[in-house]
Amino acid sequence: MDFNLSREHQLVRKMMAEFTENEVKPIAAETDKTSQYPRENIEKLFDLGVMGMCVPKEYGGAGADPLASAICIEELSKQCASTGDIVATHNGLCCDPIITHGTEAQKAKYLPMLTKGHKVGAFCLTESDAGSDAAKGQTEAKLDGDHYVLNGSKIFITNGYVADVFVVFAMTDKTKGTRGISAFIVESSFPGFSVGKHEEKMGLHGSPTAEIVFTDCIVPKENLLGQEGKGFKIAMQTLDGGRIGIAAQALGIAEGAMEEAMAYTKGRVQFGKPISKFQNTQFTFADMAMRSEAGRLLTYQAAVLKGEGKRFTKEAAMAKLFCSEHAMLTTTKALQMFGGYGYTKDYPLERMMRDAKITEIYEGTSEIQRVVISGNIGL
Numbered sequence: 211m212d213f214n215l216s217r218e219h220q221l222v223r224k225m226m227a228e229f230t231e232n233e234v235k236p237i238a239a240e241t242d243k244t245s246q247y248p249r250e251n252i253e254k255l256f257d258l259g260v261m262g263m264c265v266p267k268e269y270g271g272a273g274a275d276p277l278a279s280a281i282c283i284e285e286l287s288k289q290c291a292s293t294g295d296i297v298a299t300h301n302g303l304c305c306d307p308i309i310t311h312g313t314e315a316q317k318a319k320y321l322p323m324l325t326k327g328h329k330v331g332a333f334c335l336t337e338s339d340a341g342s343d344a345a346k347g348q349t350e351a352k353l354d355g356d357h358y359v360l361n362g363s364k365i366f367i368t369n370g371y372v373a374d375v376f377v378v379f380a381m382t383d384k385t386k387g388t389r390g391i392s393a394f395i396v397e398s399s400f401p402g403f404s405v406g407k408h409e410e411k412m413g414l415h416g417s418p419t420a421e422i423v424f425t426d427c428i429v430p431k432e433n434l435l436g437q438e439g440k441g442f443k444i445a446m447q448t449l450d451g452g453r454i455g456i457a458a459q460a461l462g463i464a465e466g467a468m469e470e471a472m473a474y475t476k477g478r479v480q481f482g483k484p485i486s487k488f489q490n491t492q493f494t495f496a497d498m499a500m501r502s503e504a505g506r507l508l509t510y511q512a513a514v515l516k517g518e519g520k521r522f523t524k525e526a527a528m529a530k531l532f533c534s535e536h537a538m539l540t541t542t543k544a545l546q547m548f549g550g551y552g553y554t555k556d557y558p559l560e561r562m563m564r565d566a567k568i569t570e571i572y573e574g575t576s577e578i579q580r581v582v583i584s585g586n587i588g589l
């Protein structure tokens with residue numbers, strides 16, 4: 211067992227750390243303040259090959275493995291969790307199911323769009339009455355000759371109002387429960403597709419979240435992803451992979467908050483010495499560092515298992531659960547070290563704390579991760 215990153219993975223980290231320092235950090239506060247989608251940086255991430263990086267080379271991607279993608283998301287999220295989220299959703303929730311379940315024609319059409327074509331991807335599962343109970347979605351897809359007609363709406367869709375390609379889940383047979391759900395590739399240009407409400411969120415202001423509405427939306431029959439009735443399994447498998455991305459995002463948020471707090475406490479003098487010299491501060495950092503190490507091992511383990519084609523459902527859920535709770539705890543404690551300054555927008559801690567919260571909620575709440583873990587340890 212080798213716990214060291216390969217040379218390639220170290221280079222990916224170096225490249226992404228530099229990009230984060232030079233391009234992401236300078237605009238992170240402004241992105242949060244204005245709720246602007248960081249379009250220029252996403253375009254640069256397409257140019258760097260990070261958007262869609264796990265897409266095989268023959269379809270325009272870098273043919274990278276899930277660990278490389280996780281490292282990129284982790285580094286980006288140290289300074290801007292919104293940027294990490296946009297990449298995680300594009301790579302994990304849109305490109306990945308097309309790579310895994312797409313026909314040759316689907317891969318040849320959509321994967322080059324999602325890489326060299328700079329088209330952004332999204333994933334439509336959640337509905338107003340089907341959040342944690344994902345199987346209860348009401349969106350319907352009826353076959354009508356050479357196309358399906360989709361009706362219904364999806365909420366909380368990451369990349370919702372900027373994406374061009376959506377992986378969408380809809381009922382093709384309401385009598386069959388989870389076995390009556392099918393997956394589709396839907397383009398925003400298809401007739402009957404529209405974007406509804408743009409969400410105003412507590413954090414992740416640069417990540418565009420929206421409702422997506424299907425009104426007699428015409429989807430060509432050849433855009434069925436996988437077989438009819440296999441959609442729920444595709445959704446679950448995709449979320450297994452997506453949770454590695456959110457674990458990496460949460461880990462990055464925690465690491466970023468810790469770095470900021472370490473720098474601050476070394477310079478902040480109270481009671482005659484830097485507050486980093488107080489044992490309370492040192493013990494807090496010791497705990498943070500230990501949890502980051504544990505979270506990194508869980509996350510990278512899940513990513514490596516996925517890359518090896520092995521089962522990783524439990525490991526991804528553990529990584530996501532652990533790292534998201536670590537992000538919330540760490541940002542809260544790091545903010546505390548800044549005292550009153552931490553509560554102001556002069557420092558990034560309050561943003562990091564707001565951004566951290568969502569990692570305990572989306573792509574399966576912490577409670578759902580516990581359901582998944584307990585279901586996979588023989589209970």
Ligand code: CAA
Pocket residue numbers: 299333335336341342343344345366367368388389442443446447449450523571572573574575578581582
């Ligand atoms: N991989 C493959 N198949 C799986 C699976 C997995 N990880 N998990 C379940 N399945 C299969 C089961 O084997 C079963 O198959 P059969 O019909 O052949 O028996 C089928 O799926 C149904 O399984 P369950 O009975 O376990 O399903 P359930 O209805 O009880 O739900 C759940 C299980 C884990 C609670 C699931 O509903 C779940 O993960 N919920 C959370 C949903 C979620 O994460 N939503 C986030 C959406 S994305 C988002 O946040 C927005 C965004 O844009 C980022």
